[in-house]
Amino acid sequence: MKAILLNCSYKGEKSNSKYFLSLLKERLTIKTEAINLIEHNNFNKLSEKLKEAIAIVIGAPLYVDSMPGQVVELLENIYEVKNDFSRELTIYGVTNMGFYESKQMETQLRILKNFCSKSGFIYGGSLAIGAGEMMRNLNNVPLDRGPNKKMGEGIIKLSDAINKGEIMPDYFAEPNFFPRWLYMSIANHNFKKILKKEM
């Protein structure tokens, strides 16, 4: 009985997806294995590992309001060999995005849900984190405090579901007590600073 935490960001170890998956890992009581997709260019070898899992957590950023190409390719590859996987395999997601509104990840999650229903896997639910770049930098704030509170609740719900082998409704988390207008004005300020440096 193993859960695989599959970080699908191109940024690998340095990615925000990896950070959010590591928060989840801390609360999992079942055996886990963390894998970076970019370190596996041989799908056959990767699929051997994936087949051992009872749960797979897909960690992915939002790209252009959708699922990044490398994740779509991975799902297509799994689909080809779906009959070799356990019928009890449950797939969960941890997604994050640059902008604030986590509901923007609904399409991305629908892709994961449709993939599960077409492949005969169980869709276990996802945690979708808005303002991912900021949330990642709040790693010194406890998960039950300040802007981290909603995301922390999502981590608890998702880890409980995985530990118990249950499914949960998708959970959308935005920074707690941190309004969108403030987030946007800080993001715009930083963006202008980056532009000035580049020009």
Ligand SMILES: Cc1cc2nc3c(=O)[nH]c(=O)nc-3n(C[C@H](O)[C@H](O)[C@H](O)COP(=O)(O)O)c2cc1C
């Ligand atoms: C090619 C590309 C497309 C992106 N598209 C979106 C987008 O549509 N909406 C959004 O909010 N963020 C978008 N982002 C920002 C990422 O979702 C965000 O930086 C995320 O935290 C990256 O996670 P990672 O470090 O795990 O890769 C995009 C980033 C890249 C590189």
